[in-house]
Amino acid sequence: MKKADILLTHGLIVTQDKDRSVLPDHSIVIIGNRIQAIGPSSDIDGQYEAEKIIDLSGKIIFPGLINTHDHLFQVATKGLGEDMAVQDWVTVVTAPTAANITPDEIYTICLSGCLELIHSGVTSVIDMNYMAYTFGLHDENIHALVDSGLRGRYTSIISDYGLQYGIPEYLIRPTDWFINQYAQLIEKYPPTERLAVWVAIGAPWTVSGEGLDKALDFSKRTGTPMVMHIGENWVDNHCSIDRFGMNSVPYLEKIGFLRPELLAIHCVTLDDEDIKLFAKHDVKVSYNPVSNMYLGNGIPPMMKIQEAGLTIGLGVDGAGSNNSQDMIETMKVAALLQKVAARDASVVNAQQILDWATLGGAKTLGLEDQIGSIEVGKQADLFVIAPNSAKVVPIHDPVATLVYSCGQENVVMTIANGVILMQDGVIQHLDEEKIIQQCQEISLALAERCGSNSKVKRSWKGNAL
Ligand SMILES: [Zn+2]
Incomplete structure (x- = not known):
């Protein structure tokens, strides 16, 4: 035997x-x-x-399902941002949370998010922290990924610009500050198949031209893949035309940003020309249907993106724009949204959705020969x-x-x-009941401290758990 x-x-x-x-x-x-x-x-x-x-x-x-986009720390904001316009949602809910959460808190909150991922069949996640104002926030977010047992990719947003577009001043730092953080992170957590640090840009309008150049240079120099929200809603093109006289995707192509090592999140506003440019440079795409609907951002043209031959993965996005981290639900919504958009139930089938959630995600991670299917080796x-x-x-x-x-x-x-x-x-390996209880307590205290609950109409007092 x-x-x-x-x-x-x-x-x-x-x-x-x-x-x-x-x-x-x-x-x-x-x-x-x-x-x-x-x-x-x-x-x-x-x-x-x-x-x-x-x-x-x-x-x-x-x-195992591969969740190609998340903001695990946003589990703390679950239930605070319903029915708010997206700009309000950023300034009232998610940004204050990112700026006030402590390293101890982020560990428990992220671990709680990972628990739900495990319950919904996820085995890999690409996480995106906002601005970590102390190195301990990077550390504890990463420790949560490691302790969860999931295969993790950790990123943290570079944001050196965007005051006029609503980015709060406290989330902005000089590009070099971020690059220095990344250099330290990659040295401390060298890439393995289990865990790696990738570079994240919030969106084309949250970074200066100089910032984009420096981030791209760092990514190329260190061989680190990049993640960026692109075309999540109308703001991208509006700001890009304002600053550069052209839509954001052609601008990103012009400065050499489009390449196979770029994962573009959302892509709601991509037009036919943008999709052609993405295909030309083999940009990877993360489709987050629940979040796109929750924030009222629109419907990404996934069937056109698929027809163009691009690699597509599914994502739940942060719990702040979803209210859960449920990949099983995301698969169903991913299909239904495309059927509604096309007014044709035959445009996408269950097999295609599972392909995105497994094989597409594996290719997005550059691990298609390691995960994404159940095969010997x-x-x-x-x-x-x-x-x-x-x-x-x-x-x-x-x-x-x-x-x-x-x-x-x-x-x-x-x-x-x-x-x-x-x-x-x-x-099997974590005290789920305890983590859930702590998540509840931390989230209430944090919301009270940073005011992220200021728009919640609460007619009762106390802790529901
Ligand atoms: Zn996101």
């Missing part, structure tokens, strides 16, 4: 391999963080002696659903079942990097 760490047996596996094979009554053998073997349970189970043998009869296994990043609920049955097509019928309550197991983070719906 060969030795293994984990044997998942009798599952229905949605592999996401190149043939999109779905394998009934199959087993997955995990050794360390790798998938060692996949095969019919009747063949495989007799060959391996595993430390943990988990029977997944009646359950469905999927590759790849890393063991996967999740399991128990579809035996009234909401979900009957099951005809497991992919459609996941995208259109499931909720995060159906996710019973999440494995990232070969480690079981959740089993039978129970988080």
Whole structure:
């Protein structure tokens, strides 16, 4: 008998391999963080002696979902920004929170966000902090990513400009200050497949021309990928025409910003010419449908972006513009929004959505040969659903079942990097109840301290938990 760490047996596996094979009554053998073997349970189970043998009869296994955009610290702002115009939402809710949160607080808040990601089948996340005014805020945000067990990419916004467009003065610093922070961060946290620091620009209108040049130079010099909100709403082009006499995407092309190492978040306002420029430079795109709807920003032209051959990943965006971190919900909304936009239900199907949430996300991370599908040799990043609920049955097509019928309550197991983070719906390595309680207490105290709750009409007193 060969030795293994984990044997998942009798599952229905949605592999996401190149043939999109779905394998009934199959087993997955995990050794360390790798998938060692996949095969019919009747063949495989007799060959391996595993430390943990988990029977997944009646359950469905999927590759781990990849959340390509988040602001984990915004979990603290959940419930504060409903029904507010986007500029108000920034100045009243998210910016004061970013400027007042402490390192201890950010650790617990981010960890709480990660818990929900694990519950919704996520195994990788690209996180974006706002301006960390002390180095400890970087550290504790990163520690939360590491302790969560998720595969993480940490970024923190460079913002040296934008007073006239509503960026509060306290979020602005000279570009060199940010570049220096990044140099220290990358030295302290050198890139691995589990964790890496990437460079983030808030948006084209939150950085000076000099800032864009310096950030691009740093990214190229250090081989660090970049993330940027592009075309989230009308503000991008409005400010770009004001400053540079042209829309933001052509301007970014002109200064050499468009390249394969750039991940563009949102892309709501992209027109046909912008999409052509993105395709020419192989820019990656993160689609965040719940956030786009929540903030009233609009509908990204995802089907045109897909037709142009661009790499697309899905994101939940921060909880401040979502009110949850639910990737299962995001998949359904991602499909529904495109169907509504086209007034044609056939424009996108469940398989396409799952491709974005897995394979597209893996390519966005530059890890397409490591994650995104369940195949021998790849890393063991996967999740399991128990579809035996009234909401979900009957099951005809497991992919459609996941995208259109499931909720995060159906996710019973999440494995990232070969480690079981959740089993039978129970988080294995963290005290979930305690983190949730602390998240509630910290968020109320922080909101009170920084005034981010000033627009919440509250007719009652006390703590709901
Ligand atoms: Zn964002």
